[in-house]
Structure formats: structure tokens, C-alpha cells
Amino acid sequence: MANIILHHYEFSTFSEKVRIALGIKQATWQSVDIPGLPPRPLLSPLTGGYRRAPVMQVGADIYCDTHVILAALDRLFPEKPLVNTPHEGLARAIGFAWEREMWIPSIGVLVHYIGEHIPPEFLKDRKESYLGVDISKEAMAPQFAAHTQFVRGQIAWLTRALSERQFLFGDHVSAADLACWQTIFLLRKNCPPEVDALLGLASLNDWYQRILAFGHGTSSPLSPEDAFEIAKTSTPQAISHLPANGDADGLTDGTMVTVTPEDNAKVPVTGQLLATDAFEIVIRHRDAQAGDLNVHFPRLGYTVQAAA
Numbered sequence: 001m002a003n004i005i006l007h008h009y010e011f012s013t014f015s016e017k018v019r020i021a022l023g024i025k026q027a028t029w030q031s032v033d034i035p036g037l038p039p040r041p042l043l044s045p046l047t048g049g050y051r052r053a054p055v056m057q058v059g060a061d062i063y064c065d066t067h068v069i070l071a072a073l074d075r076l077f078p079e080k081p082l083v084n085t086p087h088e089g090l091a092r093a094i095g096f097a098w099e100r101e102m103w104i105p106s107i108g109v110l111v112h113y114i115g116e117h118i119p120p121e122f123l124k125d126r127k128e129s130y131l132g133v134d135i136s137k138e139a140m141a142p143q144f145a146a147h148t149q150f151v152r153g154q155i156a157w158l159t160r161a162l163s164e165r166q167f168l169f170g171d172h173v174s175a176a177d178l179a180c181w182q183t184i185f186l187l188r189k190n191c192p193p194e195v196d197a198l199l200g201l202a203s204l205n206d207w208y209q210r211i212l213a214f215g216h217g218t219s220s221p222l223s224p225e226d227a228f229e230i231a232k233t234s235t236p237q238a239i240s241h242l243p244a245n246g247d248a249d250g251l252t253d254g255t256m257v258t259v260t261p262e263d264n265a266k267v268p269v270t271g272q273l274l275a276t277d278a279f280e281i282v283i284r285h286r287d288a289q290a291g292d293l294n295v296h297f298p299r300l301g302y303t304v305q306a307a308a
């Protein structure tokens with residue numbers, strides 16, 4: 001079985017989504033604890049500069065973004081599929097749309113409660129290099145009512161969808177559940193219990209606890225140095241799950257491209273286009289120290305361009 005390495009930090013809620021996915025799969029994995037903000041000197045050479053968390057590593061294959069990580073976990077552990085289900089299209093759509101729409105409003109509610117405890121260097125990083133938004137309590141206060149109403153509106157449809165079922169698509173948890181769950185986890189874990197009443201979260205509690213109970217699988221710590229060494233001494237896997245010459249907006253396999261998140265943390269990652277389909281793109285990034293790496297990204301939410 002492939003050696004799964006997760007680069008993550010404890011309070012990262014997107015990381016929690018993947019930790020729960022590893023719990024659902026009952027996986028054994030290695031945990032690299034990264035700081036909550038850069039510099040991350042031994043991770044960024046592996047991702048080619050992609051700076052968000054979490055990142056999954058399997059040898060010299062690097063998976064950026066939870067959407068591509070969950071799909072990769074389904075290939076490694078076909079039991080209990082999260083993306084590769086009969087509801088794949090909806091699982092992908094709900095997961096993407098929910099996270100995209102909910103991230104800033106959820107942070108707005110979060111900082112209303114705990115904003116005074118966030119260190120200035122964290123606020124600076126989030127404003128200047130990640131979100132482009134000032135997430136200090138003072139800056140977000142004028143939008144608190146609007147953010148609350150938006151989150152409550154989203155919670156309302158989720159509650160209705162879950163009223164007669166265990167998970168969004170029935171008896172089996174999917175990537176859509178995990179996406180919705182992780183933003184609620186952010187709030188429930190960090191805010192006082194009154195957040196439940198504010199947002200109407202109480203009736204989601206059974207579903208919330210069912211997902212929490214999956215746990216995180218079995219992990220053991222790994223140092224960033226050892227993870228780097230594993231990447232350096234491994235060979236990227238041959239790609240069998242994507243077609244050769246898939247459509248990358250007219251760019252052909254072998255072309256040097258950049259892949260850039262289009263929502264935030266817009267750092268372009270450069271590499272040679274190896275393979276793509278409608279959902280994923282893999283580029284070969286060459287790092288002077290780590291050597292050849294296959295870096296995997298989702299298509300949705302990323303812009304692919306010929307490198308200058």
C-alpha cells in the first residue's frame with residue numbers, strides 16, 4: 001500500500017476534511033506538522049510554490065487541494081468512495097460551491113467570536129498573501145449580519161436535505177458531506193456554543209457527530225526533512241487514471257504550463273503538462289533539490305496557461 005504523507009496543521013479545517021477522509025478509509029498515514037503560515041521551506045519546493053494546506057504526498061507525487069486529494073484517496077482505497085460514487089457530479093458540485101461560497105462568511109462569524117485572539121502576523125499573511133481580505137475582527141464587523149444571514153441560509157438547505165437521511169446522498173458519506181461539514185467544524189470547534197442557535201446548527205448535530213466519529217485513521221509523525229527525502233529518492237508514478245492528450249484548453253502534453261488557483265493564494269506553479277481530464281491536471285515540476293515531482297491539481301478552481 002502506498003505510503004500516504006499529509007502535510008497539514010491542526011487548526012486547518014480543510015486539513016480536517018482530509019483527516020476525516022483518512023478516518024473513513026481507516027488509513028494508516030504519516031503526518032507532517034507544518035506551520036499555520038509560511039515560510040514552509042521544505043514543503044514549498046515539493047509543491048512548486050502552491051502554498052495552501054493541506055498537501056498530500058505519496059512518494060514523489062504531490063496532491064494540491066482537497067478536491068484532488070479525496071479523488072486520489074478513492075483510487076488508493078476504492079472501498080467507501082467519497083468522490084467516485086453514483087452521485088459523483090453532485091458530490092463534486094456541492095463540495096466546490098459550498099466551500100467557495102462559505103469560506104469568507106464563515107471566517108466572518110468566526111472572528112466575531114475569537115478575532116481578538118488572532119496574532120497580527122497571521123492577519124497580515126491572510127490579507128497580503130492568502131485571501132486578499134482583512135479578516136481582523138474590526139474589519140469584518142460591518143459584514144457580520146450579512147455573513148450570519150448567508151451562513152444561516154446555507155445551513156437551512158443543508159438541514160432540509162439531511163432531514164430524512166444519514167448523509168447527503170443516503171446511507172454513505174461523500175465528499176459533499178465532508179465539504180459542508182468542515183466549515184461547520186471550523187465554527188463549532190472554535191466558537192462558544194451559542195453559535196448553534198445563531199446559525200441554526202442544532203438540528204444538524206446527529207449528522208455532525210456521525211462524521212466526527214469517523215476519526216482520523218492511524219497516523220505517525222514524520223519530519224519535514226524525512227518527507228523531503230522520500231520525495232527526493234522516489235520516482236513519480238506512471239499516470240494511468242488520466243488519458244494521454246486530454247484537453248487542456250489547446251495545450252498539448254509536454255508543454256510548459258503554469259497552474260494557478262483562481263480564488264486566493266494565486267501562486268503559479270510551473271511544470272510540464274503530463275496529463276489531464278475534465279477534473280484533474282498533472283504537471284511534472286522539477287526542483288533543483290527534490291528532483292522530478294508529479295504535482296496534481298483539480299481543474300475546477302485553477303487556471304492553466306502556457307508558461308511565458
Ligand SMILES: N[C@@H](CCC(=O)N[C@@H](CS)C(=O)NCC(=O)O)C(=O)O
Nearest residue numbers: 012013014051052053065066067130
Ligand atoms: N481549495 C483548497 C483550499 C485550501 C485552503 O484554503 N486551506 C487553508 C487552511 S484551512 C489555507 O491554505 N490557508 C492558508 C495557508 O495555510 O497557507 C482546498 O480544498 O484544499
